[in-house]
Amino acid sequence: xxxxxxxxxxxxxxxxxxxxxxxxxxxxxxxxxxxxxxxxxxxxxxxxxxxxxxxxxxxxxxxxxxxxxxxxxxxxxxxxxxxxxxxxxxxxxxxxxxxxxxxxxxxxxxxxxxxxxxxxxxxxxxxxxxxxxxxxxxxxxxxxxxxxxxxxxxxxxxxxxxxxxxxxxxxxxxxxxxxxxxxxxxxxxxxxxxxxxxxxxxxxxxxxxxxxxxxxxxxxxxxxxxxxxxxxxxxxxxxxxxxxxxxxxxxxxxxxxxxxxxxxxxxxxxxxxxxxxxxxxxxxxxxxxxxxxxxxxxxxxxxxxxxxxxxxxxxxxxxxxxxxxxxxxxxxxxxxxxxxxxxxxxxxxxxxxxxxxxxxxxxxxxxxxxxxxxxxxxxxxxxxxxxxxxxxxxxxxxxxxxxxxxxxxxxxxxxxxxxxxxxxxxxxxxxxxxxxxxxxxxxxxxxxxxxxxxxxxxxxxxxxxxxxxxxxxxxxxxxxxxxxxxxxxxxxxxxxxxxxxxxxxxxxxxxxxxxxxxxxxxxxxxxxxxxxxxxxxxxxxxxxxxxxxxxxxxxxxxxxxxxxxxxxxxxxxxxxxxxxxxxxxxxxxxxxxxxxxxxxxxxxxxxxxxxxxxxxxxxxxxxxxxxxxxxxxxxxxxxxxxxxxxxxxxxxxxxxxxxxxxxxxxxxxxxxxxxxxxxxxxxxxxxxxxxxxxxxxxxxxxxxx
Amino acid sequence: xxxxxxxxxxxxxxxxxxxxxxxxxxxxxxxxxxxxxxxxxxxxxxxxxxxxxxxxxxxxxxxx
Numbered sequence: 001x002x003x004x005x006x007x008x009x010x011x012x013x014x015x016x017x018x019x020x021x022x023x024x025x026x027x028x029x030x031x032x033x034x035x036x037x038x039x040x041x042x043x044x045x046x047x048x049x050x051x052x053x054x055x056x057x058x059x060x061x062x063x064x065x066x067x068x069x070x071x072x073x074x075x076x077x078x079x080x081x082x083x084x085x086x087x088x089x090x091x092x093x094x095x096x097x098x099x100x101x102x103x104x105x106x107x108x109x110x111x112x113x114x115x116x117x118x119x120x121x122x123x124x125x126x127x128x129x130x131x132x133x134x135x136x137x138x139x140x141x142x143x144x145x146x147x148x149x150x151x152x153x154x155x156x157x158x159x160x161x162x163x164x165x166x167x168x169x170x171x172x173x174x175x176x177x178x179x180x181x182x183x184x185x186x187x188x189x190x191x192x193x194x195x196x197x198x199x200x201x202x203x204x205x206x207x208x209x210x211x212x213x214x215x216x217x218x219x220x221x222x223x224x225x226x227x228x229x230x231x232x233x234x235x236x237x238x239x240x241x242x243x244x245x246x247x248x249x250x251x252x253x254x255x256x257x258x259x260x261x262x263x264x265x266x267x268x269x270x271x272x273x274x275x276x277x278x279x280x281x282x283x284x285x286x287x288x289x290x291x292x293x294x295x296x297x298x299x300x301x302x303x304x305x306x307x308x309x310x311x312x313x314x315x316x317x318x319x320x321x322x323x324x325x326x327x328x329x330x331x332x333x334x335x336x337x338x339x340x341x342x343x344x345x346x347x348x349x350x351x352x353x354x355x356x357x358x359x360x361x362x363x364x365x366x367x368x369x370x371x372x373x374x375x376x377x378x379x380x381x382x383x384x385x386x387x388x389x390x391x392x393x394x395x396x397x398x399x400x401x402x403x404x405x406x407x408x409x410x411x412x413x414x415x416x417x418x419x420x421x422x423x424x425x426x427x428x429x430x431x432x433x434x435x436x437x438x439x440x441x442x443x444x445x446x447x448x449x450x451x452x453x454x455x456x457x458x459x460x461x462x463x464x465x466x467x468x469x470x471x472x473x474x475x476x477x478x479x480x481x482x483x484x485x486x487x488x489x490x491x492x493x494x495x496x497x498x499x500x501x502x503x504x505x506x507x508x509x510x511x512x513x514x515x516x517x518x519x520x521x522x523x524x525x526x527x528x529x530x531x532x533x534x535x536x537x538x539x540x541x542x543x544x545x546x547x548x549x550x551x552x553x554x555x556x557x558x559x560x561x562x563x564x565x566x567x568x569x570x571x572x573x574x575x576x577x578x579x580x581x582x583x584x585x586x587x588x589x590x591x592x593x594x595x596x597x598x599x600x601x602x603x604x605x606x607x608x609x610x611x612x613x614x615x616x617x618x619x620x621x622x623x624x625x626x627x628x629x630x631x632x633x634x635x636x637x638x639x640x641x642x643x644x645x646x647x648x649x650x651x652x653x654x655x656x657x658x659x660x661x662x663x664x665x666x667x668x669x670x671x672x673x674x675x676x677x678x679x680x681x682x683x684x685x686x687x688x689x690x691x692x693x694x695x696x697x698x699x700x701x702x703x704x705x
Numbered sequence: 706x707x708x709x710x711x712x713x714x715x716x717x718x719x720x721x722x723x724x725x726x727x728x729x730x731x732x733x734x735x736x737x738x739x740x741x742x743x744x745x746x747x748x749x750x751x752x753x754x755x756x757x758x759x760x761x762x763x764x765x766x767x768x769x
Contacts, residue, residue, distance in 0.1 A: 141730050156758050191732045237764030389766035596730045620768040
């Protein structure tokens with residue numbers, strides 16, 4: 001019966017969303033109203049056929065599912081595994097506040113189960129570490145070494161996690177075009193996530209917001225994509241700031257927009273995704289009006305609806321439809337924050353998230369899982385890096401508004417997590433919470449005394465709230481459940497930035513065109529025909545290798561190996577003379593550290609920065625500046641892109657643990673082994689529990705089966 | 706998610722692919738084949754426009 005309801009409901013979602021049967025292709029906006037109508041009709045017919053099919057095959061499917069379930073339950077050591085991921089939770093801070101009695105639930109886990117520092121990946125970056133968590137393999141086998149990768153032909157930077165291939169065939173009609181095929185989305189993380197293996201064995205899985213799961217890969221379970229899911233504009237999160245002030249020409253556009261007076265109203269245009277039906281791809285826009293109601297309130301008029309905005313308070317999620325043609329729209333959700341009414345009006349709008357009820361992109365598997373959660377729990381943030389750190393860095397929102405946003409998103413995530421815990425009695429439930437990472441990035445300066453003010457306790461309060469979350473999760477833990485509370489890395493201060501490109505230039509490894517002393521971002525002005533090494537992102541240094549990079553000049557083999565050793569020797573212990581200390585603790589030659597098929601695709605050298613240091617902002621963007629070292633005075637004051645030994649993660653388990661130094665790569669094989677599944681040979685990690693450690697529970701489960 | 710197509714290769718080649726994939730640390734023979742093809746295509750294919758690529762990075766807190 002449940003399948004029948006789901007099938008009818010899918011049909012309804014397709015129908016009401018004017019999407020095609022894939023349910024997500026508004027990135028490809030269809031060819032027009034006639035087709036949209038036909039699509040709706042076909043969707044209804046398809047839903048009816050699907051309903052009939054599911055009804056007829058229901059007994060067979062139930063029997064098969066039950067057989068597979070009995071099979072894994074017979075072999076399993078546990079009935080349920082809960083993984084509570086707290087991105088960036090630091091073991092040193094956790095230990096300190098546990099010892100001071102401020103984190104009673106984590107302290108209880110430590111006392112009754114186990115607590116370990118969890119070895120992270122090199123580099124200690126979320127996309128890298130969470131990919132290793134998911135696959136049980138090193139970066140050399142999953143191919144993610146950084147947030148960024150480079151195009152080997154153009155040296156331009158791109159996201160490492162996913163790629164969008166636009167339609168290649170269009171029907172062109174003057175200024176307009178009709179795409180004749182769909183765009184393709186590609187997940188670029190390689191290897192196999194462990195939940196896919198669990199699904200193949202009939203283990204029920206719910207995976208919520210684990211980083212680098214966009215676009216979601218099909219598997220026998222439910223998944224909501226996490227970090228690196230784009231906003232509706234296709235970026236990693238672009239806020240909009242509207243003001244009646246005059247904007248200088250450099251500021252206007254992009255993120256800053258004018259509010260124009262129209263009588264007693266203010267008019268603004270909210271910019272959305274580009275219009276795929278126009279050849280110039282001009283962005284789609286939605287007009288809105290503000291009417292002042294005193295100096296603390298305005299009324300927002302948008303797409304025929306009215307909302308009251310109170311100064312300093314976020315609106316609820318507001319749905320906006322960006323229409324490309326009659327009946328063809330991309331749906332987004334955003335929240336408005338009125339910053340000021342008089343003398344000038346200022347309005348902040350969050351990045352426009354993909355509407356989970358009518359997703360224009362595949363943000364979940366199965367496709368109906370995101371709309372299902374939205375119908376059940378209300379709209380929620382779908383953007384990967386949903387907490388708007390950029391707006392805080394730019395001073396567009398203040399710390400209080402940032403924290404309000406973070407905790408609102410956290411509450412949505414909690415609702416999803418506990419909904420899964422309520423409904424799912426066996427199998428895997430994994431959920432990653434991001435507030436811990438974002439708050440430490442932006443508030444570490446208060447923790448280490450670089451900043452003073454009312455947010456001095458922000459990091460500690462976050463740890464307390466995470467502890468409360470663990471306490472609530474513990475209520476769902478019974479004898480047959482293993483709870484793993486873990487983080488991908490820890491945290492440290494980010495006080496000084498190191499520009500490796502500037503160092504490479506000064507040392508003669510990187511050359512600039514026309515005798516320039518500095519370059520623009522994204523390697524503008526770099527002379528590749530004379531450049532032997534370059535850097536971008538946060539992980540390390542790349543050789544300009546012949547046969548790999550389009551204009552590579554370093555010969556693979558002996559020359560490349562010698563250059564790697566030379567650079568490693570010079571950089572290890574690099575002194576920041578202004579502070580009189582080493583900025584780099586260790587330099588790792590990637591091919592010596594890792595073995596795997598993608599080892600040549602990452603950085604050739606991985607840089608282990610000393611605590612307090614990280615790649616500078618300009619270095620991350622591939623820019624040469626006049627200084628190798630620079631002060632970091634931005635609110636983004638904590639980081640983890642340093643030597644992995646400085647920033648291990650945490651692992652709390654409600655069971656004794658024999659392993660003293662577990663690594664994040666051990667999680668995947670551990671969960672497989674707990675469910676009685678042999679980890680595949682290509683996995684680098686090892687199961688953490690010795691066989692029989694959970695024997696008591698195992699026997700109880702056997703009896704109940 | 707990108708669609709998949711089926712490609713036929715000789716059984717003898719497939720056996721060698723499977724064996725090499727295991728030794729090299731791939732999770733499957735398909736992954737090995739995809740990697741080989743991607744590596745070669747990267748040398749031949751044209752890239753998106755500069756602006757388009759950089760637009761996708763906007764808002765990435767770690768570099769903004």
